[in-house]
Amino acid sequence: MRKLYIILKYLFISLWSIFVVAPFLWALSTSFKDFNSVTGGATYIPWVDFEPSLEGWKVLLRSPAQGGVNIVEPYFNSIAVTCSASFISIFLGTLAAYALSRFTFKAGFIKNSDITFFFISQRIMPPIVLSIPFFIMLGKLGLLDSMLGLIMVYVVLLMPIAVWIMVDFFNKVPREIDETALIDGCNPYQAFYKVVLPNSIPGLIVAGMFCMIFGWTDFFFAFILTFTEVQLLPVAIVALNSSITPWWSLSASALVSVAPLIVVAFIVERYLSKGNLSGALK
């Protein structure tokens, strides 16, 4: 029985791995094809099924004048906007979440849980509802088509995620830890950054990952709020599309665009299991 369970387990894991990895392999294979290899029927293995070509990748580095889409600048724009917006969202969101977790706020019928819901309710609205107000506001501020404008918009969009995740996480950190830190000589700010925050690293990482993913993959606001000065990666990738869909360069750009998220996931994965709260309060 146990043997059967193990076999089924590994079978499931293998199938799941294929399900997850296959699209990447397909994209990798396609990125090295040219027009003829793509349209000439299903081929998978380079040098065997088709002659590999670097055309798909070269397009990403060529300037538009040379018939390419230079994604280097949009790439770094995306990194700058996503990292800045995520950092600000996590910084502000963590402070807000700690306050909501530890202090009681009351204004009429509004309590802590209502305030937390207010934050996350910002994400319930369809993005299209926010597009016109954002467009008008950024226009008035002279921040349309600018990195700063995009960062501000993304902070508004990402902070609710950070607050929502971190409130839940702080609620699981026993208050007695804060109290012990106060008794041991920390003022409330020291208690927060010397004791509570180091024990909340898994929560910070989860919130950070969500912010990065949402920020990095957003197309809608990057498309609406920018024109020529600032272009983010998703918009640049879409610009690749023409009358003939260039699957080879789209595949290459798709791989390039997911690479940072994969790298970040690998870096932070080991921290997710570290710094847990077992031992804080047995």
Place this chain on the structure above:
Amino acid sequence: MDLLAKELVYQPGSEFHLDSMSFGMKKGEIYTLLGRTLSGKTTLLKTIAGLIQPDSGRVLFEGKDLNSTPVWKRNIAMVYQQFINYPHLNVYDNVAFPLRQRAISGNELRLRVSDAIERVGLKDFESRRIQELSGGQQQRVALARSLAKQAEILLLDEPLVNLDYKLREQLREEFSKIFTSEYSSDSILIYSSTDPMEAMQLGGETIVLDEGRILQQGPASEIFENPATTRVAEITNDPAMNLLSGKIADSKVIINSKMSFDIPIHFRNLASGQYTFGIRASDIALDEKGYPFNVELAEISGSETFLHAKNEDVSLVGQLDLVKNFNVGENVNLHLDSQKLYAFGLDKNLASSPFKELARG
């Protein structure tokens, strides 16, 4: 008195957690706050620590009003019942944490941390992570941290309550040793507990709390021998003292139509009339010549059996020094040692005890 509480009141909801509480404590003494759950022990400790601001009343230490001193500036250490430590630090850094907060470093830091760790028996565990320790060891780390701080007031909030029975027994002995023989005479130690045994073992002064009020204060043995009221008698005994309504008439103690005793010598000054009589569970024994009772429940605990039995309208719990399975409904004869009887007046105050004749009545 070095630590004074004056008319402390704290009422966060409809019920009082502290109800006009006043007391005085001296340095070099051990004080045990003894009371049931929700009696106000933790609230009082947190008020002394500064974690709770009372609605009214003051806490004074050496004449200085502590109400205006924030928690982090008070020279106080506290050990919680939940084994609170800093999981991101190892044992050494946990113990060193309060000292580093006070900018103590170098040799003094090392000496104080090593000394505290050694005193709680964790010498070889300095570099271990908190998660790698057992519950008892984690609580020792918390204690070492509070000892290293050398605070003027050390608060221990039921530090043994979450440990298993054996470990509790072991640590209770070790704690008593640390506190009674090694703890600084410049400090006040306040230990809260629901367990009367702990109060007795620690010695010192016991303060009995109930519903945010102090019911009795005095040496542990005095409170155990002469509980001031029926409520104190219940709180300071585990299982609670059996309280039986009855009367004294014709030189007899009459509990009901089937149960009466010759009046014990320490009741000789009591006037005839209605009383509440108290007898400890440990002063009840199986005896063929005793009174007939009907078994309602029998609980075996270690080498003892707690027998819940009923005779007409009289229900009591006996603590028998044997392990025996009793069937529910079984008839047993129980002897109640009349020489160990307590008498409480109609006002619930102690009228006479086997240790003290109060000549009331």
